[in-house]
Amino acid sequence: xxxxxxxxxxxxxxxxxxxxxxxxxxxxxxxxxxxxxxxxxxxxxxxxxxxxxxxxxxxxxxxxxxxxxxxxxxxxxxxxxxxxxxxxxxxxxxxxxxxxxxxxxxxxxxxxxxxxxxxxxxxxxxxxxxxxxxxxxxxxxxxxxxxxxxxxxxxxxxxxxxxxxxxxxxxxxxxxxxxxxxxxxxxxxxxxxxxxxxxxxxxxxxxxxxxxxxxxxxxxxxxxxxxxxxxxxxxxxxxxxxxxxxxxxxxxxxxxxxxxxxxxxxxx
Amino acid sequence: xxxxxxxxxxxxxxxxxxxxxxxxxxxxxxxxxxxxxxxxxxxxxxxxxxxxxxxxxxxxxxxxxxxxxxxxxxxxxxxxxxxxxxxxxxxxxxxxxxxxxxxxxxxxxxxxxxxxxxxxxxxxxxxxxxxxxxxxxxxxxxxxxxxxxxxxxxxxxxxxxxxxxxxxxxxxxxxxxxxxxxxxxxxxxxxxxxxxxxxxxxxxxxxxxxxxxxxxxxxxxxxxxxxxxxxxxxxxxxxxxxxxxxxxxxxxxxxxxxxxxxxxxxxx
Numbered sequence: 211x212x213x214x215x216x217x218x219x220x221x222x223x224x225x226x227x228x229x230x231x232x233x234x235x236x237x238x239x240x241x242x243x244x245x246x247x248x249x250x251x252x253x254x255x256x257x258x259x260x261x262x263x264x265x266x267x268x269x270x271x272x273x274x275x276x277x278x279x280x281x282x283x284x285x286x287x288x289x290x291x292x293x294x295x296x297x298x299x300x301x302x303x304x305x306x307x308x309x310x311x312x313x314x315x316x317x318x319x320x321x322x323x324x325x326x327x328x329x330x331x332x333x334x335x336x337x338x339x340x341x342x343x344x345x346x347x348x349x350x351x352x353x354x355x356x357x358x359x360x361x362x363x364x365x366x367x368x369x370x371x372x373x374x375x376x377x378x379x380x381x382x383x384x385x386x387x388x389x390x391x392x393x394x395x396x397x398x399x400x401x402x403x404x405x406x407x408x409x410x411x412x413x414x415x416x417x418x419x420x421x422x423x424x425x426x427x428x429x430x431x432x433x434x435x436x437x438x439x440x441x442x443x444x445x446x447x448x449x450x451x452x453x454x455x456x457x458x459x460x461x462x463x464x465x466x467x468x469x470x471x472x473x474x475x476x477x478x
Numbered sequence: 479x480x481x482x483x484x485x486x487x488x489x490x491x492x493x494x495x496x497x498x499x500x501x502x503x504x505x506x507x508x509x510x511x512x513x514x515x516x517x518x519x520x521x522x523x524x525x526x527x528x529x530x531x532x533x534x535x536x537x538x539x540x541x542x543x544x545x546x547x548x549x550x551x552x553x554x555x556x557x558x559x560x561x562x563x564x565x566x567x568x569x570x571x572x573x574x575x576x577x578x579x580x581x582x583x584x585x586x587x588x589x590x591x592x593x594x595x596x597x598x599x600x601x602x603x604x605x606x607x608x609x610x611x612x613x614x615x616x617x618x619x620x621x622x623x624x625x626x627x628x629x630x631x632x633x634x635x636x637x638x639x640x641x642x643x644x645x646x647x648x649x650x651x652x653x654x655x656x657x658x659x660x661x662x663x664x665x666x667x668x669x670x671x672x673x674x675x676x677x678x679x680x681x682x683x684x685x686x687x688x689x690x691x692x693x694x695x696x697x698x699x700x701x702x703x704x705x706x707x708x709x710x711x712x713x714x715x716x717x718x719x720x721x722x723x724x725x726x727x728x729x730x731x732x733x734x735x736x737x738x739x740x741x742x743x744x745x746x
Contacts, residue, residue, distance in 0.1 A: 339607065343726045343729060346722060346725070346726060346729075347725060349719065349721070350718035350719060350720065350722040352719040352720070375723070380721060413744070415740050448618075448736070449739070449746075450617075451619065451620040451739075451746025452617035452620070452649075452746065453617070453644070453648060454614060454617045454618040454643070454645060457614070457615060457618055458611045458614060461615050461732040464725075464732055468716070468733045471717070471719075472683050476681070476717035476719070478717075478719025
């Protein structure tokens, strides 16, 4: 059992949650909580580095007649003293499970060589809660992949992971090194790009999205850049009543993705 | 200038942000930031109790040739030393403005005596970010009022206020004392209630929402109660692909509200 916060594994767990750099160097991320661990058990076991259980969690399992060895299903694990576990967690009321998982890696090629291409493209999205919610909604709406500008928040940020509710394990994504070049490339691949833009004259729900399509969503505060907007095949607008200046980025993305899903008769 | 965190006004500001009880007793709430203050200036001045500016904010205004007296537009204000101001704020990078505003009060009668009734009903919604986003989206989607069960998170929680992006000042709402009784009452008022439910056999986008309607949205973790679902005229389901178990509550509400808005041809 790990009993000290100066244990190197615990120090590393904390670093992995705090620092994008540490995650990148080790090629892993941390998934907190029971629901995510249940998803992890479904993964190829070679993708899971290690799982940490709190002493309390082990006790509760035992009281229910479950030995932690069996619960872990051959995934390597450590038991951590409760106060040390709490200090290792981002959340205030942790569920007693922290898992270190290898980062999945996808290529643009994989995203584009699919039967149907239903993409989402995110430019400089900054809020981790928004990104996590978008990934969750995207899976629900039948999106086949997500492209992100490299200025977007790190997808392996623990808050993003929690907000995805497990969709992180299933939604292919690529951080582009050259965002505008990738947009141009999509056009040569016959993917039509629809940019969500407040000043567009075209209402989003009047457009046919049944082909190979991508929705382009901009930064929370500043929207899309002029350069990326110029590369879209069409700008579209979500009409707004009242004095609302804009919608939340995750909400705007959801409305567009579900309009496309509806046009495809929810054949995911 | 206020120079100490033990100043009674500062103590009160902190209490008002932390405690629902303090807000209720005084019938006020705190709005943080510049954008919300710009909205506040548009209100009837009798609704504004006081505004607090950080020393730094006053300096920046002055450097731009604006005297703080003029910027405040006859709203009573105090200047607060920067470190004291920071200690009074919920956010880590405050913009230098905290406003105390009277809580608006609406009646169910007001919500129901409108030309068109487009309601949203929230049962036990717990996440302040979700509630704020829902209020913002609701204004955009032409919702005429929001009904909340009394177990919902406090709408005057500072995180809700920030997430509304100003919609808090314009969206009528009522916390029901008896939630189920209010749902029954809506039915006698010929408002059709559509409950978002994962197990409904009816796809949301196949229903006609052009009459007087209300969408019923449940708790983030547990969805709607059996009792409230039973009082709906119709349950509706948002189809989901992949292995997504549910959508975020604010996302589900947005998809439904925008389907209704579309059917009404965005005539808000």
